Amino acid sequence: MKALLVGECRDGKLLEHSHELFGFASQLGAETAMVLIGSEGALPSYGGTVYLADASKYGEYNPDLHKRLVQAAVEREKPDYVVFMHTSYGWDLAPRVAALLQAPQVSEVVALAEGGFERPCCSQKMRQVVQAVGSPVVLTLQGGAFPAVVPGGTPQQQPLDVDGKGRGEFLGYEAAARKGVDLSRAEIIVSAGRGVGKKENLPVIAELAKVLGGEVGASRPVVDSGWMEAGAQVGVTGQTVSPKLYIACGISGAIQHLAGMKKSGFIVAINKDRDAPIGEVADVLVVADVMQFVPALTAKLAK
Amino acid sequence: MKILVCVKQVPDMESRFRPDAAGVWYAETDLAFRVNEYDEYAIEQAVLLKEQLGGEPEITLLSVGPDRVVEAIKKGLAMGADRAVHVQDPASHLKDPFQIASIIAAYARGEGFDLIFTGMQSLDRGSSQVGVALAEMLGYPCATTVVGFEYADGTVTVKRELEGGVKGMVRLTAPALVTCQLGLNQPRYPTLPNIMKAKKKEVNVIPVEQLLKQEARLVLTRFRAPAKKGGGVVLEGDVADQVDRLIGILKDKTAVLR
Numbered sequence: 270m271k272a273l274l275v276g277e278c279r280d281g282k283l284l285e286h287s288h289e290l291f292g293f294a295s296q297l298g299a300e301t302a303m304v305l306i307g308s309e310g311a312l313p314s315y316g317g318t319v320y321l322a323d324a325s326k327y328g329e330y331n332p333d334l335h336k337r338l339v340q341a342a343v344e345r346e347k348p349d350y351v352v353f354m355h356t357s358y359g360w361d362l363a364p365r366v367a368a369l370l371q372a373p374q375v376s377e378v379v380a381l382a383e384g385g386f387e388r389p390c391c392s393q394k395m396r397q398v399v400q401a402v403g404s405p406v407v408l409t410l411q412g413g414a415f416p417a418v419v420p421g422g423t424p425q426q427q428p429l430d431v432d433g434k435g436r437g438e439f440l441g442y443e444a445a446a447r448k449g450v451d452l453s454r455a456e457i458i459v460s461a462g463r464g465v466g467k468k469e470n471l472p473v474i475a476e477l478a479k480v481l482g483g484e485v486g487a488s489r490p491v492v493d494s495g496w497m498e499a500g501a502q503v504g505v506t507g508q509t510v511s512p513k514l515y516i517a518c519g520i521s522g523a524i525q526h527l528a529g530m531k532k533s534g535f536i537v538a539i540n541k542d543r544d545a546p547i548g549e550v551a552d553v554l555v556v557a558d559v560m561q562f563v564p565a566l567t568a569k570l571a572k
Numbered sequence: 573m574k575i576l577v578c579v580k581q582v583p584d585m586e587s588r589f590r591p592d593a594a595g596v597w598y599a600e601t602d603l604a605f606r607v608n609e610y611d612e613y614a615i616e617q618a619v620l621l622k623e624q625l626g627g628e629p630e631i632t633l634l635s636v637g638p639d640r641v642v643e644a645i646k647k648g649l650a651m652g653a654d655r656a657v658h659v660q661d662p663a664s665h666l667k668d669p670f671q672i673a674s675i676i677a678a679y680a681r682g683e684g685f686d687l688i689f690t691g692m693q694s695l696d697r698g699s700s701q702v703g704v705a706l707a708e709m710l711g712y713p714c715a716t717t718v719v720g721f722e723y724a725d726g727t728v729t730v731k732r733e734l735e736g737g738v739k740g741m742v743r744l745t746a747p748a749l750v751t752c753q754l755g756l757n758q759p760r761y762p763t764l765p766n767i768m769k770a771k772k773k774e775v776n777v778i779p780v781e782q783l784l785k786q787e788a789r790l791v792l793t794r795f796r797a798p799a800k801k802g803g804g805v806v807l808e809g810d811v812a813d814q815v816d817r818l819i820g821i822l823k824d825k826t827a828v829l830r
Binding site for chain 2: 279330332333356357358360361363364365367368369370372373374375376377382383384385390391392394395396397399400401402403415422436437438439440441442443444445446457481489490492493494495499502505506507508509513514521534535537542543544548549550551553554555556557561562565566569572
């Protein structure tokens with residue numbers, strides 16, 4: 270059994286989570302090779318074959334060319350699995366590769382189970398097991414689901430080239446909005462989610478943060494609704510935080526949010542849905558309406 | 573100009589999910605269905621573009637699913653789409669993303685859409701495959717996870733959301749497909765007059781058999797709740813009591829209240 274692992278580079282560096290691909294392959298018991306559109310400086314310390322295409326020639330985001338580069342590596346390696354991380358790169362590129370290879374694709378795999386792949390569904394509240402018909406199978410892996418493994422060794426490089434150009438034009442990156450507080454340094458964060466109900470309720474969250482001497486964060490829907498600035502967003506697409514105490518108010522726990530806060534020392538979640546995925550990482554889950562519980566907590570703490 | 577918006581109807585995610593009789597997907601009993609949130613952003617972006625272009629483009633809404641999806645179609649029409657296609661499929665939940673994309677592609681191929689909007693994923697299945705696979709089948713360039721959209725003279729310029737707050741700027745030439753991420757716009761609420769108008773709009777019903785020619789590549793074998801990690805304390809009941817117990821735990825287990 271063989272797995273072709275698709276690494277990911279940004280700004281000339283191999284992204285850290287690419288190492289989780291090796292952790293997955295070892296659970297699968299598969300031989301590995303890697304394909305990377307990057308540079309020699311971005312190679313992992315990995316003793317196997319790395320098919321390396323030059324990012325300065327093909328671009329870091331050029332899906333038409335990247336899919337054909339992956340296809341070229343597939344033709345040489347003949348893998349049973351082609352594995353991506355479930356990132357903005359992976360979920361964009363994997364379906365294109367699957368379409369080109371006429372291959373089945375399983376997205377956001379979190380485990381191997383019952384001869385198939387386990388993946389979340391229903392906004393992370395449930396799991397499904399999926400079996401794939403045909404080969405190779407294209408997979409994307411949920412970040413953090415498999416251990417990062419740095420295999421060690423020096424890669425045997427195989428240059429990779431394709432002709433032609435892509436249809437879209439990549440115009441460049443726009444840096445993150447960094448207004449307001451640097452939540453990465455906060456010791457206590459009280460975060461507001463959709464369960465807060467409306468913008469007018471936010472002072473209730475701010476009051477609790479004030480009493481605790483902490484900062485206020487937010488989940489994505491709160492920022493998308495314009496209730497709070499983008500700089501307050503905690504999660505994969507916002508800030509990654511690790512305070513001593515994290516209080517999630519009315520946050521259901523989308524995987525992108527969990528990934529940004531689960532390293533917090535102690536996690537309290539307040540949610541009226543007992544089955545909300547935030548319960549998986551919370552040290553204490555308070556099953557209650559935020560607008561009833563939080564003011565009561567603040568009042569008691571203020572005494 | 574012709575625009576297609578693909579819409580899925582999904583259950584409210586605050587629901588309690590139970591396996592169906594086959595044990596491979598959720599039972600629909602007691603579930604309330606609504607428009608997939610990502611798709612509301614897709615509808616809104618199509619309507620904003622129609623407004624920008626002085627009402628010229630025709631917006632077709634398409635949904636694959638059983639009879640209940642008519643409610644989702646009505647909402648999209650009330651938000652401003654012009655007409656709709658209901659691909660009638662009582663077993664759409666057993667179709668894999670590749671089949672769903674091929675169904676939509678079979679419809680769209682002869683229609684010559686200039687732009688296609690989809691959500692970046694559905695809230696229930698969440699494969700994030702259908703939009704991209706559809707683009708590949710139609711030979712359209714495509715950008716995913718879009719949080720910014722501009723159109724001028726056949727050129728689409730989008731902002732893709734990447735990790736860590738970084739955005740990637742991409743330019744595509746129509747015909748093109750974009751998959752919409754939350755935060756792209758502010759989906760409107762249909763007004764009462766528009767809800768009334770929507771009732772008169774055309775809904776073309778097509779049985780799925782006419783469009784589906786592909787075998788499934790994925791088979792669902794199990795649907796279940798995740799294994800509980802354990803360790804976490806759950807506080808339920810009276811609020812005052814919950815407050816006291818939480819403060820007790822925080823004093824006991826953390827240094828922040830001392």
